[in-house]
Amino acid sequence: MQKLTSLMDNCTSGGCGAKIGAGELSELLSGLNVFYDENLLVGFDSSDDAAVYKIDEKNSIVTTADFFPPMVNDPKTFGRIAAVNALSDVYAMGGKPITALNLVCFPQTMDLSVLREILAGGAEKVAEASAVLAGGHSIYDKEPKYGLAVTGIVKNDSVIRNNTPQVGHKLILTKPLGTGIIMAAFRVDEADDAAVSKAVASMERLNRYAAEKMHSFDVSACTDVTGFGLLAHALEMAGDNVSIKLHAGEIPYFTEAFEYASDFLITAAGQRNRNHLHGKANVNNLPFALQELIFDPQTSGGLLICVTPEQSGDLLSAIQTDDPAAKIIGEIIQRESDVILV
Amino acid sequence: MIIIDVLGKPCPVPVIEAKKALAGHNLSSVIVKVDNIVAVQNLEKMASGLGYVFSYVTNSENSFDVTISKSGDVSAMAQDAESDDVSSGISEVMPGGENRGSGAQKLAVVIGSDTMGSGSDELGKILIKGFLYSLTELPNPPKYVIFFNSGAYLTSEGANTIDDLRKLEEKGSEIMTCGTCINYYGLQEKLAVGKVVNMYEITERLTASDNVVNI
Numbered sequence: 013m014q015k016l017t018s019l020m021d022n023c024t025s026g027g028c029g030a031k032i033g034a035g036e037l038s039e040l041l042s043g044l045n046v047f048y049d050e051n052l053l054v055g056f057d058s059s060d061d062a063a064v065y066k067i068d069e070k071n072s073i074v075t076t077a078d079f080f081p082p083m084v085n086d087p088k089t090f091g092r093i094a095a096v097n098a099l100s101d102v103y104a105m106g107g108k109p110i111t112a113l114n115l116v117c118f119p120q121t122m123d124l125s126v127l128r129e130i131l132a133g134g135a136e137k138v139a140e141a142s143a144v145l146a147g148g149h150s151i152y153d154k155e156p157k158y159g160l161a162v163t164g165i166v167k168n169d170s171v172i173r174n175n176t177p178q179v180g181h182k183l184i185l186t187k188p189l190g191t192g193i194i195m196a197a198f199r200v201d202e203a204d205d206a207a208v209s210k211a212v213a214s215m216e217r218l219n220r221y222a223a224e225k226m227h228s229f230d231v232s233a234c235t236d237v238t239g240f241g242l243l244a245h246a247l248e249m250a251g252d253n254v255s256i257k258l259h260a261g262e263i264p265y266f267t268e269a270f271e272y273a274s275d276f277l278i279t280a281a282g283q284r285n286r287n288h289l290h291g292k293a294n295v296n297n298l299p300f301a302l303q304e305l306i307f308d309p310q311t312s313g314g315l316l317i318c319v320t321p322e323q324s325g326d327l328l329s330a331i332q333t334d335d336p337a338a339k340i341i342g343e344i345i346q347r348e349s350d351v352i353l354v
Numbered sequence: 355m356i357i358i359d360v361l362g363k364p365c366p367v368p369v370i371e372a373k374k375a376l377a378g379h380n381l382s383s384v385i386v387k388v389d390n391i392v393a394v395q396n397l398e399k400m401a402s403g404l405g406y407v408f409s410y411v412t413n414s415e416n417s418f419d420v421t422i423s424k425s426g427d428v429s430a431m432a433q434d435a436e437s438d439d440v441s442s443g444i445s446e447v448m449p450g451g452e453n454r455g456s457g458a459q460k461l462a463v464v465i466g467s468d469t470m471g472s473g474s475d476e477l478g479k480i481l482i483k484g485f486l487y488s489l490t491e492l493p494n495p496p497k498y499v500i501f502f503n504s505g506a507y508l509t510s511e512g513a514n515t516i517d518d519l520r521k522l523e524e525k526g527s528e529i530m531t532c533g534t535c536i537n538y539y540g541l542q543e544k545l546a547v548g549k550v551v552n553m554y555e556i557t558e559r560l561t562a563s564d565n566v567v568n569i
Binding site: 196197199200202275276277278279280283284286287294296297298299300 | 364365366367369370373390392393395396399400403533534537542550551552553554555
């Protein structure tokens with residue numbers, strides 16, 4: 013049997029672009045029984061980033077799992093990105109990761125040294141997160157996939173939900189948008205090396221540093237921007253009670269991604285996200301490329317943090333010391349007919 | 355015309371292949387065979403962004419034929435192609451006169467008011483209605499009819515111009531209304547014909563046109 017040499021050879025869509033659409037997912041979940049346990053502080057009924065379970069009067073554990081097919085050819089880079097993406101959900105809940113388990117799907121026909129590199133990349137990021145790799149599970153599969161199941165801890169009064177923003181609070185986005193578009197362009201050989209390097213560096217960047225700064229500020233909500241794109245994650249944040257006003261000119265993005273979107277290097281996942289937002293956000297006044305960016309599925313995207321207006325400048329400055337692309341991109345307003353205003 | 359078979363190929367491949375074919379060859383139209391509606395929607399965004407005419411036929415849940423044309427003449431092209439022997443990849447199909455129109459001048463008509471001329475509003479409304487009717491009678495209807503400011507009322511529910519605009523749309527004109535204007539006049543739920551565009555798209559269409567008639 014011929015050995016597969018390139019990681020992306022038989023993958024149809026990589027990274028968070030491979031996610032099942034937000035609309036399909038909520039339809040799917042709405043048919044399932046909601047478990048009730050008074051200690052389950054955050055479950056899947058609220059579309060949050062991770063589950064939070066109270067273990068005693070002071071502490072909760074945060075649990076989450078994330079895995080996907082490769083979006084880059086270098087196995088170690090893929091391992092790093094997948095691990096960073098999985099760890100991110102714990103940070104988005106205000107938690108600190110403590111243990112991680114490898115989740116592996118790997119083709120029988122691929123060289124095992126590739127898998128070793130993937131795992132090495134993942135382990136590197138688990139170490140950077142000061143968590144411990146405690147085991148895992150691996151199976152054969154046609155397409156390679158990798159990720160982590162992560163357990164974190166959080167103080168009960170420090171849990172940060174994704175859907176509790178306060179009117180008047182400002183929104184900070186910590187990483188630029190456009191990784192989905194750049195990696196889609198890369199798949200069809202239309203991306204330049206510099207753009208891919210920037211996107212990879214961003215996807216490999218742990219949200220730990222931004223999250224640690226947020227703990228000393230009055231934050232009302234937080235989520236990480238991943239496969240559903242900025243607008244769908246903002247929509248989840250707004251919930252049923254408030255609207256979100258985004259300042260289009262302030263949204264950070266990779267300039268190459270804007271160029272590629274203008275050239276219609278656009279993704280299926282981005283269009284699914286656009287369909288999901290239909291009727292909830294009017295984006296017609298934005299340039300086409302910027303529309304694509306705010307629907308673009310992000311692999312290992314930044315945190316979207318909701319903070320009091322008084323503290324927003326200080327938190328932004330603190331985050332920018334390590335993540336200079338961070339920007340205040342909008343604010344929470346009273347509910348209007350559109351959930352998201354751009 | 356060529357047929358591009360990208361069944362089973364993920365986005366952005368269908369869009370890139372279609373765009374390259376339209377730019378690279380001296381073609382007036384392509385048919386793109388795709389297997390999902392999201393790819394159809396992405397092709398539509400490309401077509402509308404570049405000022406091409408877009409239509410598609412649903413063959414089954416997993417098979418769609420999208421026709422993208424530089425001219426306004428897309429009538430039944432996708433259906434015609436069904437009878438052709440389509441193999442995988444890009445295959446040249448005899449143009450058979452389909453290039454008609456590719457050399458035609460692109461005309462944009464820009465309407466910035468719900469009346470025509472200055473003076474009596476009552477008269478102005480009669481005149482604009484007559485003007486839009488006359489456009490439908492032209493042998494080569496305009497490529498774009500763009501509405502802004504109070505012109506937005508002419509594409510909204512209740513306007514006496516809707517039937518003529520629909521007729522223009524059938525003849526291949528793209529009817530577009532400025533989104534900012536729709537919002538300003540509170541007409542968001544009332545658009546009755548054509549689509550909403552932003553200033554960027556309007557500018558793109560106007561600069562891509564050979565002639566612009568400003569009312």
